[in-house]
Amino acid sequence: MMLSLIAGCGRSTPPPQTPPRSVKVETVRDSEGNRLPITGRVRIEQRADLSFEGSGRIASIAVDVGDTVRRGQTLARLDPESAQLKLQQARADVSAAKAQKAERELNFRQQQALFDDRVISPATLAAARAAYLSANEQLDSAKATEALASRAVRTSAIVSPFNGRIVARSVQPFVDVTAGQSVLQIEGAEKAEVVGMLPAALVTKLKPGDVASAYTNANPAQAVSIRLESLSSRLENGALVQAIFRPVEPSSELRSGETVLITLPIAQAHAPSVPVTALIPQTQSKQASVFVYDAATAKVSRREITPETVENGRVLVRDGLAVGETVVVAGAAFLVDGQAVRLYQPATHIGRDKAL
Secondary structure, eight states: OHHHHHHHHHOOOOOOOOOOEEEEEEEOEEOOOSEEEEEEEEEESSEEEEEOSSOEEEEEEOOOTTOEEOTTOEEEEEOSHHHHHHHHHHHHHHHHHHHHHHHHHHHHHHHHHHHHTTOSOHHHHHHHHHHHHHHHHHHHHHHHHHHHHHHHHHTTEEEOSSSEEEEEEOOOTTOEEOTTOEEEEEEESSOEEEEEEEEHHHHTTOOTTOEEEEEESSOTTSEEEEEEEEEEEEEETTTEEEEEEEESSOOSSOOTTOEEEEEEEEEOOOOEEEEGGGOEEOTTSSOEEEEEEETTTTEEEEEEEEEEEEETTEEEEEESOOTTOEEEEESGGGOOTTOBEEEOOOOOHHHHHHHO
């Protein structure tokens, strides 16, 4: 009896096995061969940020957002007192410099006459000549300062550079602003353009003159024809190229600042498509990974893929996947290569009871 008890106590209980992790999967499907949509933003070709050349306190702003303005119209003014005082000081400095120049010029001529009569030495004449030349330079400097002060008075007002409409006002009257600080934004009355960021892989398939379609939120069923005007030669964020489109015909459908959907004239080749949630980004490369599910072994394997574009929550895959394979679309972040999994079953007890 004692031996059997000892033998029983010596048996080790195996640890409970961890159940396979539950995951959602989806079969990789073929992407549709429709035209590729890109998001764009409408802006006006003729636009400007208006600011003062100098710093100071704003005395008045004559316009507000939405106001129509004409070219040459005064839109805002700085307090002119400071600029006018500087101009008065500059003019006084010019008068003083002129008087000094006249005095030193007269002295130089007198010294020249004495030198010709051999009364003074060459060094004395040279000193008089140097003083005269210095007076000339001081006068030129004073005149330049006067010109700048005069310009500061003239530019203490913001004038509309073209006919248009005020679309933004950044400051209020009686506040101090610095030189170049934006006060107003103005846009012209015509020539809207659409700016979009295109994947670099698509740029080689487009050329200026290609016609695309733009769809607005206000009228998503009505297409506005737009023509590709130019493509930037610089990559943004290492993968995107800025493209500028303009309407083929003048259209009131495109409003400044509006987001539109651009449908490019590129028939996408059929390619595997997976949800964004299936991707595991790689920090050191432009590739990503997915977990592919093998129904025969009920295990997943990690595989690198090359994504191309992302639209409407789905990723077109250039390399690494084939149509018909099964990938994990939920729970991939918690998996490791070769891990056993079980498929998520959305049915509940209530659902089964109803089914019965």
